Amino acid sequence: MNRFLAYQFIVLSVWFGGFTQGSWADGLGVDKIYHPYVQPLEKEIELRFITADPEGESKSVQQYLLAYGQSINDRWFAEIYVVAEKLGGGQIELAAYELEAKWQLTEQGEYSADFALLFELEQRQDIDIWEFATALIVEKEWGRWSGTANAFVISEWGDDIDNELETKLNLQARYRYSASLEPALELYMSQDTKGIGPAFLGQLHLAGRQQIKWEAGLIMGLDAKTPDATLRLLMEYEF
Template identity: 30%
Template sequence: MGKTKKEDYRRGLTVPLVISALLLQTSVVRADPAAKVHLPAVVQGELEFELLGGHQWWRNNEDDRERQFVGEIGYGITPWWKTELGIGTTRLPGESYKLDEIEWENTFALTEPGRYWLDLGLFAELAYDHPERRNAIAIGPMFQKEIDALQANLNLLFERELGSSAEPGAAISYEWQVKWRGNPRFEPGLQGFGTLGRTNDFGHQTQSSIGPAFFGQIFTGARSKLKYDAAVLFGLNRNTPDTTVRFQIEYELY
């Protein structure tokens, strides 16, 4: 990358950094059944169509056997900014699927992939909770490290409701995954999700889940591919669903 291009790249990144600072100054969350691990990867001009789904089992809880599906469409606006719009639906036993959430997600690549010891990104989301009729923002750093055939990802997110009746502080959650890269069509790994309480009540009512996962991709043309991953997650404490099965299917066009 030339000097001019590098300067443009750094200059463009000042926008998401300023936004993140402002949001953090303004601010019991749990992982949704269809939650995914976000990646700090941005490809300019890439068009994405995603379908996410999840089903959880939870003994003695009103959310037992909750099902969720989320559809998303995304586009790489610049070499460092990707934006996505998503709509989620949820179903509980004995009920029909209902509109759950409308999401506007943004991924900012803060470093050039592979240039430094660690790839760093920033995730920012504005979401509308339809049943509760309220808005919330989520923001946090994204980390990716590759060691030989191993790729590890860790994201730390802070979520805060908006409005005069919003709960004080911000909820803290995390998502991570590790995968062994080899055969592109099937790469085994692990995934996990959890919460750490709130910024004003850290370590209380936490959740944690972990389980085996697999990842893969198939090229469907010279400028398109199909990516997929799935996991079976097991809860590690009473605040977490006993079992969650989740999947993600993504079709990319360049």
């Protein structure tokens, strides 16, 4: 990839986010912000929790994701997810399975920004709905600041959904205060979500290659369709 192509990727991601707001993806729009890097020999167990209360207790949504992932080489990372949900006052139920692969396109620091592509395939449980998503991941550093963009194109199909093509954009500005604490500001834009709010990230190093990474974010809705507040929590054990 030459420098011109790298700059084109940046322009594409900005254009993508600014001019496609009429077709943002539906569902819980607040989620993990992906970074473009793959570490060789890395293995991880990930637990994610997201909760929102769009229209009171009867409409509350809780989502739980449990995953195992590992790097295939120094460019590819693969992960498999089990997704559970709790709707309203109901029970936690298995909702979906998901396969994910990240392809790091450039070496860190090779260009003015770092790039990767993300591929996701999800099958809903008990209903005939499939989803395939591709995301361009862009990250750029300014001193102790990092800016990250995840620009998604999403295709949904199946007997229980109208086939459609949608997009969404997730942005994060992060200040690398220390390894254990990195405050951030996140912006999410999708069909049913336009929200902004603070997040905090950190990592705790253990013996050898082992470490625990954590994230917590509270996203406030910017329009009537978005829940007033969405809480997201993440913990990864890397080994």
